[in-house]
Amino acid sequence: MLQVAFLRNNLELVKNKLAVKNFTNIQLVDEIIELDEQRKKLQLEFDGTQSKVNTASKEIGQFLAKGEKEKAAIAKQEVATFKTGIQQITEKLNSIEKLLLDNLLQLPNLPSDLVPKGKLPSDNIIVKEGGLIPKLDATAVPHWDLIKKYDLIDFETGAKITGSGFPLYKGKGAKLQRALIQYFLDYNIAAGYTEYLPPFMVNENSAYGTGQLPDKEGQMYFMQADNFYMIPTAEVPLTNIYRDEIVKENSLPIKMTAYTPCFRREAGSFGKDVRGLNRVHQFDKVEIVQIVHPDKSYEILNEMVAHVEQLLKNLNLPYRILKLCGGDMSFASALTFDFEVYSAAQDKWLEVSSVSNFETFQTNRMKIRFKNENGKMQLAHSLNGSSLALPRIVACLLENNQTENGIQIPEILQAYFGSKLID
RNA sequence: GGUGAGAUGGGUGAGUGGCUCAAACCAGUAGUUUGCUAAACUGCCGUACGGGUUAAACUGUACCGAGGGUUCGAAUCCCUCUCUCACCGCCA
Incomplete structure (x- = not known):
């Protein structure tokens, strides 16, 4: 606000x-x-x-x-x-x-001076590309076929239990989720983030604080009997930890990370690009959030971008970083970088992370402040990013690393996953 | 779900209708003095929205978990709700 x-x-x-x-x-x-x-x-x-x-x-x-x-x-x-x-x-x-x-x-947040003009995703600017796009042979198949072949996720039974878009991970598919979550959290903790395991439902005030309310009710699952919303991202509970708090200036930056499942109704956005793991109602994500001094927020935004980039490098995935144009940015953001990974068998770039500086837009709603050196109250800045959203990472890992003998697990994950191969 | 006790400033905690523009202590901060891995003393020390000023000083209002009510006047009395703690019941 x-x-x-x-x-x-x-x-x-x-x-x-x-x-x-x-x-x-x-x-x-x-x-x-x-x-x-x-x-x-x-x-x-x-x-x-x-x-x-x-x-x-x-x-x-x-x-x-x-x-x-x-x-x-x-x-x-x-x-x-x-x-x-x-x-x-x-x-x-x-x-x-x-x-x-x-x-x-x-009123949406004001874009920073660095935001390019434009209305459409095609107006976004590719600021960096990295990793090698693999050359798959003719027998290569999309991840939904690999999922079936190796029995990693049972979409049909997930739909039976709940509904379409609620995957049932199974066997090595389930273990791969756990390995990725564990690795991402360890990586974030090593960078100085404090790990949290927050509630997966939030009250109205929290949803309002980060900007989900008013207006985006339709995107969240709502528990009518108790007035709770299922979280669409860990950003909501994490940032709200400091709602109505006056923090010490020397405690900044506050760095938080959490794994949570994320629940999104995705109302109106179904119809295409929904096969397999491309778009689901429940997915796993590890999030990073920072509450920072206003003078430092853009510097820290760059750090967070570099942090997420290194994660993708460690996974050996081909990626690119986009600076979002004014028209494609979220309501609350002042500057956003999106990360996309290349899904080789689909021949498609998939968004796996979005790193944003919200400046005072969220902290003004939440009254997250600190007393500056002149003794005056000042709003802090808030930032967040995914590190990372799992489903599309899994889609790319499966597709890009498929071989005749099975799917190769990136070296950095092998210890977490317990083997080198899904076969 | 039931019963009971609570919720006061950064922390502890006093305050049952006007003497509280919330005491005291701790923490914080500025200074004085003595001197030295510190102590004593003194001052200052909330937030929001306004007025005022070059900026201050100064000044108005609101805020004692939230929202209503009673009253000329409410932290204090009444009602509703939320949360915390304890015990009981149920239960992973």
């Missing part, structure tokens, strides 16, 4: 930046500033009247202590007239504050 004072003081800049994100309702900014002016006026009126009530109340107390009942009675009547005024002001103030908040929540 953007701050009104910032909007007011940087009106042209804000409008230009919103345009980069292809946000069309630009006049909303002017409306917000106007609403805030009204809010201030009403607040002033309220404060003044309430002040009179407070003074009068004290006087009444003194009159009564002295036994001057008549004076007290007169003062009481006076207060009564103030109170009807206060009631009216409060009603107006409440409705304006609500409207102001509703409007503010509709």
Whole structure:
């Protein structure tokens, strides 16, 4: 959520930046500033009247202590007239504050200066490519065939138990998940991240804090009886650990990592690219989150990108890094890098990680602050990234490493997986 | 699920209607003094939204788990909810 004072003081800049994100309702900014002016006026009126009530109340107390009942009675009547005024002001103030908040929540985060213009995924900029694209022989098959061949995942039974898009991992397929999770976590811990195992459901406030609410209700599974949402990513519980906290400046950066399953309804996005592991409702992911000093957040974003890149290098997967254009970025992000790996048998790039700087967009909602060296409260910056999302990594590992004798496990995973080959 | 006890500032914790613009202590911080792997003393030490100022000073309002209510006046009384702890029941 953007701050009104910032909007007011940087009106042209804000409008230009919103345009980069292809946000069309630009006049909303002017409306917000106007609403805030009204809010201030009403607040002033309220404060003044309430002040009179407070003074009068004290006087009444003194009159009564002295036994001057008549004076007290007169003062009481006076207060009564103030109170009807206060009631009216409060009603107006409440409705304006609500409207102001509703409007503010509709504004996406401002893109950083580094964000390229553009509307479509094709406008994203490839900033780096790495790894070797394997040359598969003619008998090579997509991962869904390999999954069947080696009996790694039973999609049909998953659908029987729950529904389509809920894979049932089995045997070596299940063990490969466990090996990847374990490796990713160890890798993150070695880089200084603290491991968490958070709740997989969150309440409304948490979903609101990271920006899932309002607006994206439809993307999350909802537990009606208890008002809980299944998490779409570990980002939600992890970042909310520090909601409403004032952290010590010298405790920054705060680095957190967690494995969680992720639940996504993917409403409306089915129809294509959904075979096998390309898109599912429940998947495993290891996430990294940082709460950082605002001066450092872009430096740290680069570090996180390098961190994820090294993970893909360690897995020997061909990858590329994209800098997302304004139109393809998420609502809350100021700058995002996507990672894609090359799925050799599908001849397709698949997104496996997204690393973003949210600047103060989330921390403003969550009130994650620190006291700076001047003793002033300041919002921290938040960042997060996947390291990594498993299904598409598995798809690529299977396809790219298939041989006549079986699927070769990358060296770094062998100790975790317990063998070199799936056969 | 039942019963009971709780929720106060960074921490401990006092406060059952106006003397609390929340005591005291600890931690933090600035200074003074003595001197030296420290002690004593003194001051300062919440957040949000405003007013005010070049900036400060100064100043208004709100906030004692959340939301309502009673009252001229609520941390304090009443109602609802949430959470924590203890015991009981059920249970992996």
